[in-house]
Amino acid sequence: MERDTDWIRPVVILVLLAAPAIGVRIASHFSDDPHLQPLAISSERGASASGGRVESGLAMVEVDVDWGQDWTGRMSRVELRDAIARSLSSQTDLYRVRFREAPGARIGVSFRVGPNVFGPYPPGGMRDGIHSALVALDITNRSKR
Structure with a gap:
C-alpha cells in the first residue's frame, strides 16, 4: 500500500x-x-531588444568597428561580429555592434558607454576594451537604478 x-x-x-x-x-x-518576471526576460533585455532605443534609461555598450576598405586579413566581418557578440552577451544584453567603412587596411574596434570611449583596439587586443566597457556599463547603469 x-x-x-x-x-x-x-x-x-x-x-x-x-x-x-x-x-x-x-x-x-x-x-x-x-x-x-522570475528567471525570464529582464528589463535590461527588453531595452536591448527595443532596437537601440533604451526605454528604461539604461546605458548601452555601442561597439563601432572601423573596417579598413583594403583589409586582406583572414577575419571576416561576420566572424568579428560573432566574436564581439560572444564576449559581450555573456555579461550583458545591452550592446549594439556597428560597422563603418574606413580608409586603409586596418580594423579598429571602439567601445562607447555614454560619454566614455575606449579604443580603438585591434581585433586581437579588444579584450581590454570589452572589460573597460563592461565596467563602465555597470557603473553607469548602477547609478541610474
Missing part, C-alpha cells in the same frame, strides 16, 4: 517549491510589470 503513495511526497514538495515563482509569473502577466 505504501508503494502506491510514494510519489505524493515528492510531488507536494515540487509544487511547494514552484508555487512562489508561478504566482509571481501569473502576477506579472496580469500587471504587465517586467520586473516581476
